[in-house]
Each structure stands twice: as C-alpha cells, then as structure tokens.
Amino acid sequence: MVTNGQQDENPAHAAARVKMQAKKVAVFYGEAQALHDVDLDIREHTVTALIGPSGCGKSTFLRCLNRMNDVIDICRVEGRIMLDGEDINTPSLDTVHLRARVGMVFQKPNPFPKTIYDNVAYGPRIHGMTSGKSELDEVVETSLERAGLWKEVRDRLDEPGTGLSGGQQQRLCIARSIAVNPEVILMDEPCSALDPIATARIEELIDELRTNFTIVIVTHSMQQAARVSQRTGFFHLGELVEVGNTDQIFTNPDDQRTQDYITGRFG
Amino acid sequence: MSGEPDYAARLRRRHRSEMRFRFYGLLSIALAGVILVVLIGSIVLKGYSAFWQTHVRLDFAISAEQVDIDNLRETNWGGLVKATLRDMAPGVTGRRDKRKLYQFVSPNAGYDLRDAIAADPGLLGTEFSLWVKASDDIDMLTKGHLDRTLPESDRRVSDLELGWYDRFVGEGRIELRFNLDFFTTADSREPEEAGIQGALMGSFLTLLVTLALSFPVGVMAAVYLEEFAPKNRWTDIIEANINNLAAVPSIVFGLLGLAVVISLFGVPRSAPLAGGIVLALMTLPTIIIASRAALKAVPPSIREAATGLGASPHQVVMHHVLPLAMPGILTGTIIGLAQALGESAPLLMIGMVAFIVDTPTGFTDPATVLPVQIYIWADSPERAFVEKTSAAIMVLLAFLACMNATAVWLRRKFERRW
Numbered sequence: 001m002v003t004n005g006q007q008d009e010n011p012a013h014a015a016a017r018v019k020m021q022a023k024k025v026a027v028f029y030g031e032a033q034a035l036h037d038v039d040l041d042i043r044e045h046t047v048t049a050l051i052g053p054s055g056c057g058k059s060t061f062l063r064c065l066n067r068m069n070d071v072i073d074i075c076r077v078e079g080r081i082m083l084d085g086e087d088i089n090t091p092s093l094d095t096v097h098l099r100a101r102v103g104m105v106f107q108k109p110n111p112f113p114k115t116i117y118d119n120v121a122y123g124p125r126i127h128g129m130t131s132g133k134s135e136l137d138e139v140v141e142t143s144l145e146r147a148g149l150w151k152e153v154r155d156r157l158d159e160p161g162t163g164l165s166g167g168q169q170q171r172l173c174i175a176r177s178i179a180v181n182p183e184v185i186l187m188d189e190p191c192s193a194l195d196p197i198a199t200a201r202i203e204e205l206i207d208e209l210r211t212n213f214t215i216v217i218v219t220h221s222m223q224q225a226a227r228v229s230q231r232t233g234f235f236h237l238g239e240l241v242e243v244g245n246t247d248q249i250f251t252n253p254d255d256q257r258t259q260d261y262i263t264g265r266f267g
Numbered sequence: 268m269s270g271e272p273d274y275a276a277r278l279r280r281r282h283r284s285e286m287r288f289r290f291y292g293l294l295s296i297a298l299a300g301v302i303l304v305v306l307i308g309s310i311v312l313k314g315y316s317a318f319w320q321t322h323v324r325l326d327f328a329i330s331a332e333q334v335d336i337d338n339l340r341e342t343n344w345g346g347l348v349k350a351t352l353r354d355m356a357p358g359v360t361g362r363r364d365k366r367k368l369y370q371f372v373s374p375n376a377g378y379d380l381r382d383a384i385a386a387d388p389g390l391l392g393t394e395f396s397l398w399v400k401a402s403d404d405i406d407m408l409t410k411g412h413l414d415r416t417l418p419e420s421d422r423r424v425s426d427l428e429l430g431w432y433d434r435f436v437g438e439g440r441i442e443l444r445f446n447l448d449f450f451t452t453a454d455s456r457e458p459e460e461a462g463i464q465g466a467l468m469g470s471f472l473t474l475l476v477t478l479a480l481s482f483p484v485g486v487m488a489a490v491y492l493e494e495f496a497p498k499n500r501w502t503d504i505i506e507a508n509i510n511n512l513a514a515v516p517s518i519v520f521g522l523l524g525l526a527v528v529i530s531l532f533g534v535p536r537s538a539p540l541a542g543g544i545v546l547a548l549m550t551l552p553t554i555i556i557a558s559r560a561a562l563k564a565v566p567p568s569i570r571e572a573a574t575g576l577g578a579s580p581h582q583v584v585m586h587h588v589l590p591l592a593m594p595g596i597l598t599g600t601i602i603g604l605a606q607a608l609g610e611s612a613p614l615l616m617i618g619m620v621a622f623i624v625d626t627p628t629g630f631t632d633p634a635t636v637l638p639v640q641i642y643i644w645a646d647s648p649e650r651a652f653v654e655k656t657s658a659a660i661m662v663l664l665a666f667l668a669c670m671n672a673t674a675v676w677l678r679r680k681f682e683r684r685w
C-alpha cells in the first residue's frame with residue numbers, strides 16, 4: 001500500500017495524468033510484423049506491467065518507448081508515441097534527450113566494467129547535469145540510496161561494479177538509470193536473473209520509485225505483476241489484447257485469452 | 268540389455284582415448300619446444316661470437332710534426348699504422364708480403380688512431396698503445412673458424428701471417444674484446460667493421476611509419492565498419508576485399524609501393540618512409556580484421572546500457588566499446604607489426620636492399636632493415652659474415668621480444684583501468 005503522505009489519491013483507482021501514449025503502434029522486423037496497432041496509455045506515477053507469452057512483443061513495445069529499436073537496422077516503427085503530448089519520433093526531439101527522460105533497466109544486469117561510482121556517475125556526466133565533484137558525489141549517493149544499495153557499497157565505491165552479486169548489480173543498474181533523473185523508467189524483466197530475496201527487494205524498490213517516476217515493467221511472473229503494478233496490459237501475438245487496472249485484469253478480465261493466460265492455460 | 272560389463276568397457280575405452288588425446292597434445296608441445304630450442308640454440312651458438320672481436324695492440328710514437336693538429340683529415344693515418352706494423356714485423360720486404368702485413372689489421376685502423384689523437388692530443392710526442400680491430404681472417408683464426416692444418420694453398424691465412432700471428436700472441440698483442448662497435452656502426456664491406464645499428468635504426472624508423480599510418484587508419488576503419496556502417500552490399504564487398512588483401516603475397520605490396528609510392532608520389536627510394544608506407548598497406552588488413560573481432564567481442568549489453576542512458580553512438584564507442592576492445596586491438600596491431608618487422612620481400616622491391624654505410628637519422632635517409640641486412644650478410648662470401656648473420660638474427664629476435672613485451676604491458680595497463 002502507498003505509505004507516502006504526498007500521494008493523496010490511490011492511482012490504482014483514480015485515473016492519473018497520462019504520461020506516455022502509444023497510438024496505433026506497429027513494429028516490423030524486416031518483413032515480419034511484431035506488433036499490430038497497439039494503443040496504450042501510460043499513467044504518471046503508476047507502475048504499468050506488460051505481460052504475455054514469450055515472443056508476443058512486450059520487449060519490442062517497451063523498446064519503442066525510448067526508441068531503443070533505432071539501433072536495430074531492420075526494425076521499423078509505425079504509429080505515434082507521445083511523451084507529455086509530444087511525439088517522440090519527431091526529428092526535433094533528439095534520442096539522447098529522449099533517453100535521458102525515459103530510462104531503461106535491462107533483463108540481465110549490465111553494469112559497465114568500471115567502478116561502482118563511475119557506473120552511477122556516467123549518465124550525469126555525459127548529460128552535464130552536475131557542476132563539480134561534490135554535486136556529482138551527492139547525485140551518486142542519493143541514486144544509490146534510492147536504489148537501496150548505498151549501505152552495501154558505501155565503502156567500496158572504487159571497486160568494479162561487475163564484482164557485485166547479481167541482485168546488487170541489478171540495483172546498481174537501477175541506480176544508474178535514476179541518476180539521470182528520468183521521468184519514466186522502463187524495466188524489461190528486471191528480476192528474471194534474481195533469486196526470490198533479491199526479487200522482493202527490487203519489487204519493494206519499484207513501489208517506492210513510483211512516487212517520483214513513472215514505471216513500465218515487463219514481467220513473466222503473474223504474481224509480480226499483481227504485486228507491483230496498478231495497471232496491466234496483456235499482449236498476445238503482437239497485439240495488445242487488454243489493458244486495465246491490475247486487480248480487474250487478474251480477477252475479472254474481459255477477454256477470454258487474458259483469462260486463459262493468467263490462469264495458466266497457455267504461455 | 269547387455270548391462271553393466273558393456274558399460275564399464277565403454278567407460279574404460281573413453282578414459283583410454285582421453286589419455287591418448289592428452290598424450291598427443293603433450294607430444295606436440297614437446298616437439299614444438301625442442302624445435303624452438305634447437306633453432307634458438309643454433310643461432311646463439313653460431314652468433315654469440317660476433318659480439319666479440321679480435322683486437323691487435325699497436326704501439327705508436329708519433330711526434331707533433333707528423334700531425335697537423337688543426338687539420339686532422341690531412342694526415343696520412345693509414346701510413347702511420349703501416350709504419351708501426353712494419354716495425355712490429357721487421358724483415359718484411361716484398362710488396363705482396365707488405366700488403367699482407369697491412370691487411371693484418373682492419374683498414375679502418377687509421378681512423379681509430381685519428382680519433383684517439385683527436386680525443387687526446389697530449390698523446391703526441393709520447394709512446395702509447397692502441398687496440399685496433401684485426402682483419403676478419405685473423406678474427407676467424409682467433410675464434411677457431413680457420414683450420415691451421417690445411418695445406419697453405421687452401422687456407423685464407425698464409426704461413427707468413429700465421430707466423431706473425433703466433434708472435435703477436437706471444438707478445439700479448441692479440442685479444443678478444445667486446446665488440447661494442449657492432450651496435451654503433453652500420454654496414455661495411457669489411458666484416459670486422461660491419462655493425463647492426465644502421466639496420467636496427469632503419470627497422471625502427473620504418474616500423475614507426477607503419478604504426479603511425481596503419482594503427483589509426485586500421486582502428487578507424489574497423490570502428491566504422493563494425494559500429495556505424497549500414498549492412499549492405501557495399502560493406503559486404505569491402506569486407507570481402509579486406510579479407511582478400513590479408514592474403515595477398517607481400518611482394519605485391521612491394522610492387523605497388525614501387526609504382527605508386529615512389530614513382531607517383533616521389534617518396535625517395537630506399538627510405539624508411541617508403542618502406543613504412545608499403546608495410547602499412549600490408550599490415551592494415553591484419554589490424555582491421557583483429558580490431559573488428561575485438562569490437563565484436565564487446566558484449567552488446569554494454570552498448571545497450573550506454574545507449575539506454577542517452578549516450579550518443581559516438582560516446583558509446585569512445586567511452587565503452589573502444590576501451591573494452593583495446594587489448595584485442597593492441598594484440599592484433601603487434602601481430603601485424605611483428606609481421607612487418609620480419610618482412611623483406613616488399614622492401615627489396617623499393618630499394619631497401621642497398622648497401623648503406625651510414626646509420627639513417629631521418630625518415631627520408633636511405634636505409635635498410637634487419638631482415639634485409641640478414642639477407643645481405645647471409646649472401647656475403649666472407650666467413651666472418653656467418654656469425655654476423657646469426658648475431659643479426661638475435662638482434663631481430665630481441666627486437667621482437669621487446670615489441671611483444673610492450674604489447675603485454677600495454678594490455679595490462681588497459682585492463683587495469685577497469
């Protein structure tokens with residue numbers, strides 16, 4: 001439950017402001033179409049979970065939201081994606097700027113082979129967000145703190161980030177992406193490589209981060225989606241079958257396919 | 268089901284084949300080791316004596332009148348050496364015998380005398396001795412490469428010379444001394460005067476040009492092809508051609524260098540600049556292929572992480588991919604340079620095989636390189652060049668070892684940054 005005082009409405013029930021909006025998004029890998037006409041609203045300060053069987057296009061959709069698909073040569077995106085009412089595919093919006101606003105955490109922890117400090121400081125450095133060492137130190141500390149890692153690594157900021165455990169590495173990656181102070185954080189199966197305890201920590205963390213960020217998370221675990229998200233979208237064969245409040249999707253889905261999936265009849 | 272005995276037999280068979288496999292591996296390593304030891308051993312055995320040189324002590328008593336101290340060039344230094352030799356072996360009269368006597372020491376002995384006087388004019392008017400190099404035949408005699416028991420007509424050293432030699436040895440005038448000159452002089456027609464410095468410097472300058480050209484060009488080409496170039500027919504063609512270039516015989520690059528670098532662009536013949544350009548062309552494919560492999564080996568997750576944080580493609584490459592690939596790139600570069608260091612065929616085409624007595628000091632001076640020097644010496648008839656050849660090979664191997672050590676050091680340095 002939300003414990004933060006400034007959150008006076010429960011976003012699970014009241015419709016918050018729309019942060020990002022996908023309109024008729026279709027994605028092609030070469031000739032093959034991976035996504036068909038996806039319409040999805042992502043609400044501010046809300047955790048939106050994307051679920052669906054493997055290969056249904058969840059990652060593809062997530063990567064559209066900060067144009068990570070640009071780096072794949074054969075990938076072509078159609079339709080419109082809005083961030084605060086502005087089309088992210090307009091030429092005037094630079095991908096560098098977009099990705100500073102819409103950060104990403106990947107399925108496999110992928111810290112840079114640099115020190116813990118440099119991992120977190122990298123984003124602020126390239127975006128010139130801090131002036132001076134002390135300010136950067138502060139950003140690193142608060143980011144690590146928000147990611148729940150500060151206590152564990154405060155004494156060894158100079159050690160390589162790759163030397164941490166898998167769960168710590170994933171929290172380091174989360175710290176690294178919140179150091180840039182994005183508005184939206186995209187997470188692609190962030191817990192798939194982690195044990196239940198590390199998973200629980202990250203889920204807790206996601207719930208806390210919701211206060212300040214808008215979060216979209218892809219997950220294969222129904223329980224995880226139910227635990228951390230307020231809104232859930234169900235993908236199937238490249239289509240967004242259904243989207244709604246998480247409790248409604250899990251208790252009373254509109255579509256038969258959703259029903260089948262969450263009850264484990266396929267996927 | 269035949270059951271357990273069958274299974275046990277199969278297991279034993281598997282163990283045996285594993286043992287055999289290991290044994291073959293050990294055998295190959297031992298074979299390679301033996302060959303290496305024999306190779307290096309024979310080179311060292313043949314060549315180590317080149318670092319020593321037979322010297323003859325000459326006693327001089329030169330008055331100030333015999334020398335124009337302000338104009339040392341005008342003095343007949345050779346004549347002074349000859350006079351001393353005549354004193355040392357009295358009773359030599361015939362012209363041919365005299366010439367033999369004069370040839371007992373190196374023809375450059377006069378210059379050694381001049382340098383000694385120039386360094387210390389106080390020697391004039393006093394009696395002093397000077398150790399000068401013996402001629403190559405005498406040197407071979409000292410080192411035991413001449414068979415004294417052969418009949419005189421089959422020997423390079425006549426009975427008369429042997430007589431002088433034995434007397435001088437008795438007088439303590441003959442000594443084997445460390446041949447520092449081998450490292451400080453360039454090639455010479457006289458084996459006792461020939462040194463490796465010219466070729467060493469030539470190789471160094473040539474490789475410097477090669478490195479300066481091929482490393483940046485190779486790395487940039489690899490980075491562009493691997494990170495930025497669209498994957499289409501053109502890049503496929505370029506890639507295929509780079510692979511083809513790596514297989515082109517090196518002499519072809521020599522012909523190209525002759526036609527383009529020298530004839531078209533007017534780079535001086537025999538110069539390290541020309542050699543360096545030709546070797547750079549030869550090395551480029553190696554560096555590009557190695558660099559691309561190193562870039563490919565950088566995990567895509569690192570690229571994604573940086574891109575996801577908003578790094579531009581340029582920043583992704585400069586901050587993450589290139590530093591991570593650097594150890595591999597350096598290894599490839601050193602392999603390419605080591606190849607270039609040992610290359611002689613293309614350099615023969617552009618005139619780096621010339622006989623050059625001055626150590627090159629710049630990129631446009633005529634020069635030769637170590638492998639070509641080895642070839643020149645190996646091709647010379649004098650017995651004394653045999654040991655010089657092996658010594659030059661040792662210097663080449665030492666050069667290579669230094670290069671590899673640098674590569675290892677650089678690799679460590681780059682790896683420690685993370």
Ligand SMILES: Nc1ncnc2c1ncn2[C@@H]1O[C@H](COP(=O)(O)OP(=O)(O)OP(=O)(O)O)[C@@H](O)[C@H]1O
Pocket residue numbers: 029034052053054055056057058059060061072
């Ligand atoms: N780089 C690519 N090139 C070609 N096809 C791709 C590429 N990435 C994904 N696809 C295809 O697009 C479809 C959707 O893939 P996507 O990775 O989005 O699935 P997903 O829902 O994330 O699956 P998972 O749950 O297994 O991660 C799949 O059919 C996949 O084969």
Ligand SMILES: [Mg+2]
Pocket residue numbers: 058059060188
């Ligand atoms: Mg996926």
